[in-house]
Amino acid sequence: MENNTTEDVMAYIEQVLAIAQSGLAYSKDRYDIERFTLLQQLSAALIAKSQRLDLDHVAGWIEVDTHYATPKIDVRALVLDAEGRVLLVRENSDGNWTLPGGWCDIGESAAEAVARETCEETGLQVTPVRLLALFDKRKHDHPPQVPHAHKCFFLCEPESGRLLEHTAETSGARYFPLHELPPLSLHRVTLRQLMTVVNHARSGKVHALFD
Template sequence: MEPKWLEWAKQLQSIAQAGLTYSKDVYDLERFEEIRKISIEIMSQHTNVDHKTIKDLFANETGYATPKVDIRAVVFRYKKILMVREKNDGGWSLPGGWGDIGLTPSEVAVKEVKEESGFDVKALKLIGVLDKKCHPHPPSPYHVYKLFIQCEIIGGQPKTGVETNAVEFFAEDELPPLSIERNTESQMELAFKYLHNPNETVYFD
């Protein structure tokens, strides 16, 4: 679903990053640096973001390029789903965020729910592993895998966090405007599918 220019830019960046990591020949290193510059130029031309910002955000990593991991907690109460309103775009999302070094996916889900909503939860099961490029999110400079983990409330009270300014539960037919950078309408439908069919197999891609 992502535009071709974005796919090309990310592929070039990945090739350049691997080449700069593993190549020893000075001439090869120069070529890979040129490839990285081309990937930055593509991003800049299509986003109107300056080269330095793109390089800092998009082309600053070292080592073999791998996807980032975004973890979202799916929490139901009385057949309604827990959502938080994001301060930066005003849209609503499932509690979650980037995976943290040193924490398991379920630990990240539990931590993010507490930080963003105030509730204490325990992780129950993985319900989906989605490739962001296969879903109707806005274009992203990163290749992202999204893990959806169903959780159960065991305590706590509604409380906003540093990045959120509202906490609510919503029925399937009354969902609020979504932060589609974080979750899409089809992904919310997928979450409710597991509420109605607890034995559904894990969704992937």
């Protein structure tokens, strides 16, 4: 994301895409369909230019979503070892670190998704034991980005397996002390979020945080 692409601009693009997607879902008039399709194409071009992405790639993931536009669900696992260190994975895409996780797939619950993603990215079989937080990504200090997402943070307990050095999406998995955290992949988790969910897990409170 370039610095001159503001949060307001990305929020505007996101709203335009949502209007276009919902319009395509319900419109019957061919001229309306053409207009909504053009809005999608223009938005894709602007996203691709601002984020230096391939236009066909951006257009492809926009076209995947159909029907009424809703936020996506992103899941993240908080796994702590006996020393209180937090498990992080290094993303291939930007070389920075994050809590294990990713998008929910169709047909699985958020808890199932976080267990699957954690195993794929770390090699560990984990059991989700508590929903710590449900956050609206736009209400937190992430860099501007689409699509709009809600983020589910789960406290997970490791059951078996061993840490993997390389996976299809990651190039490292390690436990870090909270006072020695590496650079974070801020599109995925921020320092404020990480500290918030760790402190909430340690508090023993059973309610989930939310925006």
